[in-house]
Amino acid sequence: MSKVLVSDPIDQAGIDILSQVATVDVKTGLKPEELVKIIGEYDALMIRSGTRVTKEIIEAGTQLKIIGRAGVGVDNVDVAAATRQGIVVVNSPEGNTIAAAEHALAMMLSLSRHIPDANASVKRGEWDRKSFVGAEVYKKTIGIVGLGKIGSHVAAVAKAMGMKLLAYDPFISTERAEQLGCQLVDMDLLVQQADYITLHIPKTPETTHLINATMLAKMKPTTRIINCARGGIIDEEALATAIKEGKIAGAALDVFESEPLGESSLRSLGKEVILTPHLGASTTEAQVNVAIDVAEQIRDVLLGLPARSAVNIPGLGPDVLEELKPYMQLAETLGNLVGQLAGGRVELLNVRLQGELATNKSQPLVVASLKGLLFQALRERVNYVNASIEAKERGIRVIETRDAAIKDYAGSIHLEATGSLGTHAVTGALLGDGEIRLTNLDGFPINVPPSHHMLFTVHRDMPGIIGKLGSLLGSFNVNIASMQVGRKIVRGDAVMVLSLDDPLPDGILSEITKVPGIRDAYTVTL
Numbered sequence: 001m002s003k004v005l006v007s008d009p010i011d012q013a014g015i016d017i018l019s020q021v022a023t024v025d026v027k028t029g030l031k032p033e034e035l036v037k038i039i040g041e042y043d044a045l046m047i048r049s050g051t052r053v054t055k056e057i058i059e060a061g062t063q064l065k066i067i068g069r070a071g072v073g074v075d076n077v078d079v080a081a082a083t084r085q086g087i088v089v090v091n092s093p094e095g096n097t098i099a100a101a102e103h104a105l106a107m108m109l110s111l112s113r114h115i116p117d118a119n120a121s122v123k124r125g126e127w128d129r130k131s132f133v134g135a136e137v138y139k140k141t142i143g144i145v146g147l148g149k150i151g152s153h154v155a156a157v158a159k160a161m162g163m164k165l166l167a168y169d170p171f172i173s174t175e176r177a178e179q180l181g182c183q184l185v186d187m188d189l190l191v192q193q194a195d196y197i198t199l200h201i202p203k204t205p206e207t208t209h210l211i212n213a214t215m216l217a218k219m220k221p222t223t224r225i226i227n228c229a230r231g232g233i234i235d236e237e238a239l240a241t242a243i244k245e246g247k248i249a250g251a252a253l254d255v256f257e258s259e260p261l262g263e264s265s266l267r268s269l270g271k272e273v274i275l276t277p278h279l280g281a282s283t284t285e286a287q288v289n290v291a292i293d294v295a296e297q298i299r300d301v302l303l304g305l306p307a308r309s310a311v312n313i314p315g316l317g318p319d320v321l322e323e324l325k326p327y328m329q330l331a332e333t334l335g336n337l338v339g340q341l342a343g344g345r346v347e348l349l350n351v352r353l354q355g356e357l358a359t360n361k362s363q364p365l366v367v368a369s370l371k372g373l374l375f376q377a378l379r380e381r382v383n384y385v386n387a388s389i390e391a392k393e394r395g396i397r398v399i400e401t402r403d404a405a406i407k408d409y410a411g412s413i414h415l416e417a418t419g420s421l422g423t424h425a426v427t428g429a430l431l432g433d434g435e436i437r438l439t440n441l442d443g444f445p446i447n448v449p450p451s452h453h454m455l456f457t458v459h460r461d462m463p464g465i466i467g468k469l470g471s472l473l474g475s476f477n478v479n480i481a482s483m484q485v486g487r488k489i490v491r492g493d494a495v496m497v498l499s500l501d502d503p504l505p506d507g508i509l510s511e512i513t514k515v516p517g518i519r520d521a522y523t524v525t526l
């Protein structure tokens with residue numbers, strides 16, 4: 001049975017799902033050196049933001065197939081190291097969107113009305129109504145940095161509260177921003193005009209210290225900043241100084257450069273600063289959502305199925321996966337088949353996506369083809385995560401083409417592999433019930449399902465040849481399950497495709513090619 005390590009607190013709903021397929025150990029608060037020591041036993045690791053999954057931990061995780069982040073941000077995972085090792089990294093892109101957005105909005109209102117300090121004052125026995133006069137958000141300008149899932153929800157609520165909306169997000173279209181009632185502006189204009197600035201972007205090298213002393217200097221003395229995204233997007237020292245010097249009005253922070261927050265000048269500031277201990281995703285609802293979402297993906301991957309929200313499999317989002325799932329197996333089977341037909345070292349793989357597959361969304365099918373192609377060389381070590389890297393490192397050039405005009409089937413995939421021993425091509429499609437059909441082999445039309453043991457021959461179409469091959473296989477005690485001939489013209493060249501009940505014994509291929517009329521023979525195990 002597989003083993004899963006859960007190293008941060010997650011909802012029981014997730015543990016229940018994992019327990020269906022694995023032994024689950026919940027060990028929270030492990031030191032990095034403790035994690036390195038035990039990770040080698042586990043097939044999967046489930047975390048939140050509390051565990052830093054470094055290269056060292058990943059390299060020690062020799063059995064790891066998947067790292068599941070029960071939340072959004074994967075900046076605490078060395079995704080590049082995981083990818084290299086073929087470990088799929090998944091997250092829950094939407095499970096805590098509302099929780100994080102509501103926390104940012106709660107922070108904005110709390111900051112404006114001094115709620116945390118007013119509450120503490122009353123609890124101390126005071127009745128001070130003068131010190132906590134606040135500001136309204138109505139008709140004020142909110143500058144939303146990052147108009148993704150969380151930023152969009154913040155925009156919708158802020159609009160409903162009567163705020164004017166500015167947004168900075170270089171990857172969002174003007175139309176999308178307008179739909180949300182936001183004016184897209186550059187960062188400079190946003191920081192100059194906004195009364196409230198709220199951050200909803202990932203932490204990347206580009207966004208690290210995006211809010212620094214220079215940016216802070218451009219803000220209004222009445223500006224308040226909210227960061228419920230990631231620590232390190234704001235330069236905390238510069239922020240504390242700007243607040244102390246009255247350059248801006250305040251800040252509400254849920255996330256910090258280093259967590260848990262240690263010594264910090266932010267702690268000594270008054271009601272103009274609110275600090276929460278990374279609570280953005282901490283609602284009952286969000287924790288159930290993310291635990292189920294990620295546990296299901298871990299379960300699927302442990303069962304050999306693809307994950308719907310892998311961050312290191314380009315282009316394979318949940319909607320795309322739903323559409324492509326049946327074709328992924330087709331692409332993989334064809335890749336495996338054409339790789340074996342080509343034999344030797346493959347240098348070039350042409351992937352043509354045809355009919356309804358001729359869209360940009362079908363890029364994962366190229367990855368699946370490569371996974372199949374590399375299977376003979378790498379076996380279980382190749383997967384959707386590392387197939388492209390492995391192919392690149394082996395010098396396999398990949399050419400992708402798309403042809404929507406080829407409509408023999410709703411969608412079909414054509415692969416052509418060129419290697420040291422020549423070029424071979426195979427085409428396949430799915431039937432209505434999702435069954436795979438091989439529809440063309442080296443230019444010859446065929447219509448056969450793939451099977452475990454297959455034999456392909458190229459021969460001259462002439463009487464008696466099929467019988468001779470059958471007798472030869474019989475003499476080696478090989479049973480034929482099915483057989484089909486594909487030809488373009490009568491008595492021209494033809495291919496024979498045989499499904500066999502047994503593997504071909506060693507040495508038989510050379511006997512087959514001695515049969516008069518048979519030019520080539522290939523055996524394939526799928």
Ligand SMILES: NC(=O)C1=CN([C@@H]2O[C@H](COP(=O)(O)OP(=O)(O)OC[C@H]3O[C@@H](n4cnc5c(N)ncnc54)[C@H](O)[C@@H]3O)[C@@H](O)[C@H]2O)C=CC1
Nearest residue numbers: 073100146147148149150169171200201202228229280281
């Ligand atoms: N405090 C907490 O507990 C939580 C924090 N988060 C954090 O919130 C952030 C946003 O999450 P989502 O909205 O779900 O992500 P998302 O991926 O839906 O949105 C992020 C947006 O940022 C934009 N973006 C990327 N780089 C940018 C840049 N250099 N400048 C401006 N915009 C840029 C993207 O185009 C995208 O629209 C993440 O950092 C996530 O880790 C998420 C959940 C809970």
Ligand SMILES: O=C(O)C(=O)COP(=O)(O)O
Nearest residue numbers: 048049050071072073281
């Ligand atoms: O989902 C995210 O990105 C978060 O920051 C939430 O973090 P957490 O799971 O609460 O440790």
